[in-house]
Amino acid sequence: MPELPEVETTRRDLEPLVTGRTITGVSVPDGQPGPMAPLSVAQFGDAVRGRTIERLERRGKYLIAALSGGVALVLHRRMTGNLLFARPEDAAPAFLRAVITLDDGAELRWQDQRRFGTWALADDPGKALSSLGPEPLAGSWTVADLAAALRGRTAPVKAVLLDQRRVAGLGNIYADESLHQAGIHPARPAGSLTPAETERVHTAIRAVLARAIHLQGSSARDYVGGLGQRGRMQEEWRVYERGGLPCYGCGGVIEKVRIAGRGTHLCPACQPALP
Ligand SMILES: [Zn+2]
Incomplete structure (x- = not known):
């Protein structure tokens, strides 16, 4: 199960590729509930389409995409979730559950065999994740x-x-x-x-x-x-x-x-x- 190092690795991988890019669409394979449940893919897409990814952050095991307009996408991988950068021509991975399309044509693909991973929207991720304890790699953690x-x-x-x-x-x-x-x-x-x-x-x-x-x-x-x-x-x-x-x-x-x-x-x- 992914822990802090795995989430931080993904953050570092994706940050230079997606920062400044604007979300143009969201899709899930036919008939599947997406990781954004209880939101439908249409509701989720309406909420994020046209917003720019301003920063990619991590808190504990959560990956947080800070979007323009004061909304954040908060992802938790749970058992088997992976967020993968891809070009449209790249072959789809196994267990593909959702895709975010960016304005340069690139895609963020969510692979999740067990389907426990979650995507949530938060106006204030600091508040949404306020129960989390300190970051163990922060200099302030003594x-x-x-x-x-x-x-x-x-x-x-x-x-x-x-x-x-x-x-x-x-x-x-x-x-x-x-x-x-x-x-x-x-x-x-x-x-x-x-x-x-x-x-x-x-x-x-x-x-x-x-x-x-x-x-x-x-x-x-x-x-x-x-x-x-x-x-x-x-x-x-x-x-x-x-x-x-x-x-x-x-x-x-x-x-x-x-x-x-x-x-x-x-x-x-x-x-x-x-x-
Ligand atoms: Zn020993």
């Missing part, structure tokens, strides 16, 4: 902020990292990878982390996310970037989807367990259950 998010909580530290209200953009892959890099067991009660451990988690989250963006995200299954390219971060996963395989750090066996309702990957030697 160890003290993370400590405040963890303090007093008995929930597993992994559950707090996945909670988009505490920190925005982490999902199952990068939560597992960050906690492994920090040497913290994902089931540890969040409030039990020492200041030194909290600092290690803060450092690991930033390092893992930055590395994943550098490698254009993780493409183990459906995810591709805005130009259709695969990312390479899956080649550097140290625990995620490596259950039963040897830990690169200690040679022990990576475990897959269920924590916070999610399949969770960890090395029990490098990430001890007790501090």
